[in-house]
Amino acid sequence: MAKGRDVRVAVVTGASAGVGRATVRLLAQRGIAVALLARGRVGLDAAAEEVRSAGGRPLPIEVDVADYEQVVAAGRRIEAELGPIDLWINDAFSSVFAPFEETRPEEFRRAMEVTYLGYVHGTRVALSHMTPRDRGTIVQVGSALAYRGIPLQAAYCGAKHAIVGFTESLRCELLHERSGVRVTMVQLPALNTPQFDWLLSRLPRHAEPVPPIYRPEVAARAIVGAADRPYRREYWVGTSTVLTILGNRVAPGLLDRYLARTGYRSQQTGRPADPDRPNNLWHPLDGPGGRDYGARGGFAGRSHGHSPQAWLSRHRRLIAAGLAGTAAGLVAWRRH
Template sequence: MQLKPIDQQVVIIVGASSGIGRETALRFAQQGAKVVVSARSESGLQSLIEEIHQSGGEATAITADVSHFEQVQAIADKTIATYGRMDTWVHASAATVFSLFDQMTPKEFKRVIDVSLMGQVYGAMAALPHLKQEGRGALIHVSSMEGRRALPFQSAYSAAKHGMEGFLESLRVELAHEKWPISVTSIKPAVINTPFYDKGRTKLGVKPTGIPPYYQPGLVADAILYTAEHPTRDFIVGDVGRILDVAQRLSPGLVDSLLLLAGFPLQKTEQLKSEDAPNNLYEPVPEHDKVTGEFDHLVVPSLTDWFDRHPVAKNSLIAGSVIGVAALAWLATPLFQDTRV
């Protein structure tokens, strides 16, 4: 399966007014892609379009709420009407409520599922017919490490991300069975420094936070741009995400114990915040239409992401390590030989 170079692509980014989506749209435009951006926030999209145009990029915006299929379909329709095709669909929109499960209402839980799971499903439904008509392309869905390991205070969001992983696995096999050269990627970020924690509804009494460390949104954008050119099944963003993935596979009970100790206190700041404070569960919050959040002081670099984007170097390192271990074992053999006469 071969995907087009980015500078030859028409790319849709859904959930583009802030955070990962906004940074990703800027990166695609900088590399020469024609970009269609969508979100609920008209002001966020307008400022994004202006920023792209000022840097010489080409972009079109359409306001949409992803919980309504007709509005998601309109994103695809406008893309085809404007550019005649689409090559990559990136879906990054999400909403959440930080709360103990028994303090959430059915309406709140359903809204998180409608945006964070069904919105992703609607995106794939709208994009697939056009990608099939083009004969190739990429579906890139921004999931979360919570699709691998759920966290307390985030039952609805974790359920949505687990559901997304099941949906993508099924879709990926169906497309392979029908021999469609369409790449289906799940991007699984660890904790990212976006306005996500500023915009989410909270019932914790305080402003929520991710369990540190944080990574910058640009790291996720790097992964998305890489998978837009290189078919990839899963891409975990952040060293801690990879550690969590291994720990969950080896011992879910151990991760339970760690979260009992750290998962509750480390998701709360000391900043008071009521559940009635502005949040993006049902309406956009324009003041947070920006790329980064307020946790720069907790951001760390990630080393393993670079290797995943450079598989030749990664394989060379692995091969070199194996050879090194084998050489050490060979050199050490005489030390352990039986010297008895």
């Protein structure tokens, strides 16, 4: 199984902006080949240049992950031009900020096709190349909202919940087959990414992430760390993610009432929304004639650059070993 420093070819969907953009930068620092999959040409070209500057070898490919045949073609091209795929990271998504009853059926369907079926398509293509070689790693980028739905994001929460169920089923099948392919998930907190500038929104005020907010680089470090150690089922990033997931297990009804009171206000700024603002649900805003949105959004002043909890989670075995060694040393010292 290829992992960590053994990875020579990685694939990242949603690579042109946000978490995907930050992740490809980090992977490129290892000098590996990185296939960048996204819809927007402008964002892809900018991401490819960053990969090249960081020491990696980029292969930008315009792909709508909702279209399975496009993903299949991308997988074939990657293997032909870069070599065997060692790591596949599913991150692409799109969604709608709106109450469920104000979300049109075709919009809800489109969000599910990109955010949920995009992961299914990416996973299927990754497995088609990895399974015959009996090695490889698939990382599913998730969210605290994969376990706890919140108002105004029914499409996104539904898709992330679906990814968890799909991945759990797949993991059982891989274990049954004693496969060398590994799959893991990374559940993320609120992040300062461009999604709040380009997702379709019907909110009266500009959408914002629910604090605490983290920089996308925090997520990227966790994702690459999960790829290095794919033997764990999933990783939780940020104390807010831990509290959300555990809180929902203990008192989901209490959270229902709390979010009913606070969920609308906490996801909107005081600035009125522009009803004519373009969105990327159907077409990329970083396509021809568009602009490069980069990794970060408009909440830099309120976002955290580090998550001590995420570091502890990634290194818990080392910490446990250190604590055990310290305890043993104290016992030995007391005996003497």
